[in-house]
Amino acid sequence: MQRCSAGNELSRQKIPLIKPYITQEVKDKVCEVLESGYLTEGPVTKEFEEAFRTYVECRHAIAVTSCTTGLEMALRVMNIGPGDEVIIPDYTYPATADVVAIVGADTVIVDVSKDTMLIDYDALEQAITPRTKAVIPVSIFGNPLDYGRLNAIKKKHGIAIIEDAACSIGAEYKGGKVGSFADISVFSHHPRKFITTGEGGMITTNNPEWGAWMDSYKHFGMGSVTDREGVVFSRIGTNYKLSNILAAVGLVQMRQIDELLNKRTELAEKYKELLAALGNAQIPQTTAGGRHSYQSFCIFVEDRDRIMKKMRDNGVEVQIGTYALHMHPAFAESSHIIHHGSFEGSCYAFDHCLTLPLYHELTEDDQKYVIDMLQSFL
Numbered sequence: 194m195q196r197c198s199a200g201n202e203l204s205r206q207k208i209p210l211i212k213p214y215i216t217q218e219v220k221d222k223v224c225e226v227l228e229s230g231y232l233t234e235g236p237v238t239k240e241f242e243e244a245f246r247t248y249v250e251c252r253h254a255i256a257v258t259s260c261t262t263g264l265e266m267a268l269r270v271m272n273i274g275p276g277d278e279v280i281i282p283d284y285t286y287p288a289t290a291d292v293v294a295i296v297g298a299d300t301v302i303v304d305v306s307k308d309t310m311l312i313d314y315d316a317l318e319q320a321i322t323p324r325t326k327a328v329i330p331v332s333i334f335g336n337p338l339d340y341g342r343l344n345a346i347k348k349k350h351g352i353a354i355i356e357d358a359a360c361s362i363g364a365e366y367k368g369g370k371v372g373s374f375a376d377i378s379v380f381s382h383h384p385r386k387f388i389t390t391g392e393g394g395m396i397t398t399n400n401p402e403w404g405a406w407m408d409s410y411k412h413f414g415m416g417s418v419t420d421r422e423g424v425v426f427s428r429i430g431t432n433y434k435l436s437n438i439l440a441a442v443g444l445v446q447m448r449q450i451d452e453l454l455n456k457r458t459e460l461a462e463k464y465k466e467l468l469a470a471l472g473n474a475q476i477p478q479t480t481a482g483g484r485h486s487y488q489s490f491c492i493f494v495e496d497r498d499r500i501m502k503k504m505r506d507n508g509v510e511v512q513i514g515t516y517a518l519h520m521h522p523a524f525a526e527s528s529h530i531i532h533h534g535s536f537e538g539s540c541y542a543f544d545h546c547l548t549l550p551l552y553h554e555l556t557e558d559d560q561k562y563v564i565d566m567l568q569s570f571l
């Protein structure tokens with residue numbers, strides 16, 4: 194094999210967008226599970242759920258195969274299906290909308306605020322009809338929602354709040370953790386997210402009936418999953434169990450979460466400081482009273498696509514924020530997909546949002562290089 198000679202500045206190593214933080218402790222825990230022979234869902238998954246539940250300070254945490262399957266179960270436990278409407282923001286990953294169609298309900302898409310990229314609360318309220326059963330607001334990139342406002346809407350109109358909290362473990366609102374505010378919150382453990390198990394998700398709720406139903410549903414509809422001797426299948430269910438192997442990764446990461454979160458915040462503050470000197474890159478607003486978890490660090494820039502390409506050409510792996518669903522054929526207006534109002538905020542975010550590299554082992558030198566590159570192309 195031929196090796197390239199170590200070069201100068203130009204051959205600087207690529208700065209990835211994200212890098213999962215996998216310590217020796219994580220590897221040891223996975224090996225321990227592999228050697229135990231107990232590979233399906235089991236005691237390690239239970240420990241992971243318990244660590245998550247305690248951290249979020251909610252009554253039930255249920256591990257699942259992904260945020261997407263978790264959101265689907267949240268809709269099912271509320272008996273949402275054909276003839277019902279569910280409101281979602283336009284600016285999100287398609288999974289938020291997919292689950293509504295999967296359970297057979299109608300999807301109502303509304304705009305997001307240009308400042309926060311979060312659901313536009315006025316648009317949400319205007320889109321409510323007698324058929325509306327729930328809203329799935331998204332705490333996108335780790336920016337918490339305004340739960341005060343959402344709860345007022347919930348009370349007034351009698352709709353449920355299912356939070357797509359895929360990006361938001363560690364985010365806070367008025368001192369409480371995201372995952373304890375909505376009727377049901379669902380987190381993702383995909384490697385782009387803060388805590389990862391490769392693939393996986395976690396549902397949190399304070400409602401014991403819903404907690405028990407979802408736990409049963411993901412175990413093939415078993416009536417009692419603790420007493421396997423006298424097992425009874427109470428309902429049609431499915432298999433959304435999370436294996437002990439994956440849970441081992443998540444469990445160790447939950448033990449490291451404060452360290453991870455503090456480092457992220459420190460790095461995000463450094464970015465803000467470096468960006469302040471630039472002047473022509475805007476930083477989206479964090480919800481008042483909230484603490485951002487910085488799953489992603491996003492900025493708004495003009496001519497985003499050109500800058501993104503230039504930065505990538507120079508070894509900085511930057512990325513768009515996420516998608517404006519109304520632009521995609523899967524979510525075009527139809528008898529079951531309703532576009533409510535205009536999508537100015539979403540289009541703005543889709544065109545201007547640029548995600549900068551952010552991960553635990555990013556150095557200050559890396560950050561300076563990222564911002565230097567940004568400055569030279571702005």
Ligand SMILES: *Cc1c(COP(=O)(O)O)cnc(C)c1O
Nearest residue numbers: 259260261286288359381382383
């Ligand atoms: C990542 C993400 C999802 C999907 O999560 P999975 O665990 O991959 O199913 C859903 N919604 C949002 C907002 C996301 O960022």
